[in-house]
Amino acid sequence: MEIIEVTSTPPNDLEPVVLVIGKFDGVHKGHQLIFDTARELMEEEDQLAVYSFSDHPQWILRQDPKFEKKLTPDAEKFQILKDLGVQRYYRVQFTKEYANITAREFILDHISRLHVKRIVVGEGFHFGKGSESSIEELVSLCAQINVAVTVVPLLKEEGNIICSSDVRSLVEDGNMDEAWALLGRPYTVTGTVIHGRKLGRELGFPTINLGGTDSYVFPKPGVYMGSVEIHDGNFAQTNWNVLISAGYRPTVNGSGYLIEAHLLDFSGDLYGATVSVSFLKFMRGEIKFSGLDSLIAQMTKDMAEAKSVFQQM
Numbered sequence: 001m002e003i004i005e006v007t008s009t010p011p012n013d014l015e016p017v018v019l020v021i022g023k024f025d026g027v028h029k030g031h032q033l034i035f036d037t038a039r040e041l042m043e044e045e046d047q048l049a050v051y052s053f054s055d056h057p058q059w060i061l062r063q064d065p066k067f068e069k070k071l072t073p074d075a076e077k078f079q080i081l082k083d084l085g086v087q088r089y090y091r092v093q094f095t096k097e098y099a100n101i102t103a104r105e106f107i108l109d110h111i112s113r114l115h116v117k118r119i120v121v122g123e124g125f126h127f128g129k130g131s132e133s134s135i136e137e138l139v140s141l142c143a144q145i146n147v148a149v150t151v152v153p154l155l156k157e158e159g160n161i162i163c164s165s166d167v168r169s170l171v172e173d174g175n176m177d178e179a180w181a182l183l184g185r186p187y188t189v190t191g192t193v194i195h196g197r198k199l200g201r202e203l204g205f206p207t208i209n210l211g212g213t214d215s216y217v218f219p220k221p222g223v224y225m226g227s228v229e230i231h232d233g234n235f236a237q238t239n240w241n242v243l244i245s246a247g248y249r250p251t252v253n254g255s256g257y258l259i260e261a262h263l264l265d266f267s268g269d270l271y272g273a274t275v276s277v278s279f280l281k282f283m284r285g286e287i288k289f290s291g292l293d294s295l296i297a298q299m300t301k302d303m304a305e306a307k308s309v310f311q312q313m
Ligand SMILES: Cc1cc2nc3c(=O)[nH]c(=O)nc-3n(C[C@H](O)[C@H](O)[C@H](O)COP(=O)(O)O)c2cc1C
Pocket: 196, 197, 198, 199, 200, 201, 205, 207, 209, 223, 243, 244, 245, 248, 249, 250, 251, 252, 260, 261, 262, 285, 286, 287, 288, 289, 295, 299, 302, 303
């Protein structure tokens, strides 16, 4: 997948594309339907392209902290979109200046520089200054530059429209089963294994500590069943069942939110490796124990419970 950085107008591109436009945080099942539809509408010479914004407008314009964090920061989003068949990714730096571009300018001065044959968007797509313009205007502007428009209906799950903000709330509430149902895959955080206090091995539960995760939406503090994928050629087995501890580690006076994972029946050195941790099921909240012995006793219980559930899966 080619990444094309866009700060104002995009480059003049000759490649014929079917273009999907949107933010796509989470790339949930509703988003996936848009990409599936776009792929079906492609002709042989076409490439599948996405015009997407790196930051949420609500964060850039109003500094609303709710929108600073993402379900899928760029690296995660790139991987998922590549797997969905996207070949060109126009990464648009959304700025206060960018927010002033009118719908007319956006289509006639920006999008017209690409060789777009068709635009595919989700129902309810709004764009241009103040997000004032709707699909009707999109269709009429696109007609002027001979671009077809396809509108994909909003996908529902159990009667509710799937949306990124609901998935965020589910993750923040530790409701990983439902988040999984809306995303079509478990909620996953990718990071690098960093050094901790080396206490885990003494407790009998070494844990990989994940660095570089600050831009992700953080799951509710607690213990989860999960899985880890190791992105490193040195390991024959790359997927492991894990116990995840996410949160503030009150028993050991931890500082700041941390995601760590104990790989079941694994031994080896993972420092520096890039790993993806998937949250499958919330087991319990984080507890401040009075001493390390009670923490170890609880972790031993957690492990027995997780192993028995994994065996039934
Ligand atoms: C299965 C599991 C459950 C955990 N539960 C708690 C908990 O309830 N409260 C807590 O303070 N820390 C909890 N922890 C975090 C440990 O305190 C932490 O892993 C330990 O201090 C090792 O830290 P280190 O990686 O810096 O060496 C848990 C860790 C694991 C693996």
